[in-house]
Amino acid sequence: MNLGQWIGLIAIVLSLYILWQIREVLLLMFAAVVLATTLNRLAKRFQRSGMKRGLAVVLAVAIFFAVVVGFFWLIVPPFAQQFNELTYRVPQGFERFNGWINELRTRIPAQLVPYIPDLNSLIQQAQPFINRVLGSSFAIVSGSLEVVLKVLLVLVLTGMLLADPIAYRKVFVRLFPSFYRRRVDGILDKCEVSLEGWVTGAVIAMGVVGLMSVVGLSILGVKAALALGVLAGFLNLIPNLGPTLSVVPAMAIALLDSPWKVVAVLILYFIIQQAESNFITPIVMAQQVSLLPAVTLISQLFFVTFFGFLGLFLALPLTVVAKIWVQEVLIKDVLDEWGHNHSQESELVMVSRYSEGDDPWSDDKPANKPADDTVSQED
Secondary structure: OOHHHHHHHHHHHHHHHHHHHOHHHHHHHHHHHHHHHHHHHHHHHHHHOOOOHHHHHHHHHHHHHHHHHHHHHHHHHHHHHHHHHHHHHHHHHHHHHHHHHHHHHHHOOHHHHHHOOOHHHHHHHHHHHHHHHHHHHHHHHHOHHHHHHHHHHHHHHHHHHHHOHHHHHHHHHOOOOHHHHHHHHHHHHHHHHHHHHHHHHHHHHHHHHHHHHHHHHHHHOOOOHHHHHHHHHHHOOOOOOHHHHHHHHHHHHHOOOOHHHHHHHHHHHHHHHHHHHHHHHHHHHHHHOOOOHHHHHHHHHHHHHHHHHHHHHOHHHHHHHHHHHHHHHHHHHHHOOOOOHHHHHHHHHHHOOOOHHHOOOOOOOOOOOOOOOOOOOOO
């Protein structure tokens, strides 16, 4: 290798190292892009009805904040009340359970008494686990300021991107060679449509899961059924793991009434999860975003390993965007054209007649495609 190749290799390694160090910032930027794209598509729908751009953007942002505020308004007060009730109901439950064990010891043969677990010994064995959970809780509380700052960063970036999306898109497209910029613009259009499809499918699945949870919990007579149903619908954004996480608070609140309700809630959430994973999500996502179930699970494992919880939350939109770029760039433009160099050379010659000043993505001209520059497949 000559000196130039060594310098290029070192530059690539340093770039990868820097990208790895700022991976969390890049993920927050991607979250802002997803949110800005969703709100921009919603604003465009309002614009089609004759509304001006500024008013359409304000209305889209107002709807977003109304949904967020409504979510916390439905979730936080009932959960705070039920948590306070749990703080004194759980010790009572332990005392009742201990009384059942003592009564059981008086009714079984003496040979089986040593095999009956002692509640105090179980608590002592679980003490290290409880300490770790409490330590994690304190860590979460201490890191709440960092979470707030990250949320504010995402919201600020979303506002900037939403204010003038064309300008930021133009800057991104200009990072590519001039002959490939129109192709990149088309890929970005497909990414935007696919992200809108994912959001639409996710909202439909969330609504169905939330409605089923509210109806089922109301039939069982579980307290805070509406809040638990909304939480179950929101956690459905995390495939495979979200329904499992949503059953924990539902079982804890059901424990306040009767032990049989805990089993009933577990069965209810199992039925809902099976219906969601086998019927709702495949039908909805097949029409909106075509992703194989194994690809979804592998992407979750990959992104949660390298990016943590935020990577798990954004695994699906990241996979949707990555799929489009791989399919369009690697498969169509590279692998499908492998061995067809003559057609590629012809296309490069035809496009090369643009001078630097005629670049449609330059800063001196708007990004409009000239009427007479179309290069057909036959050329």
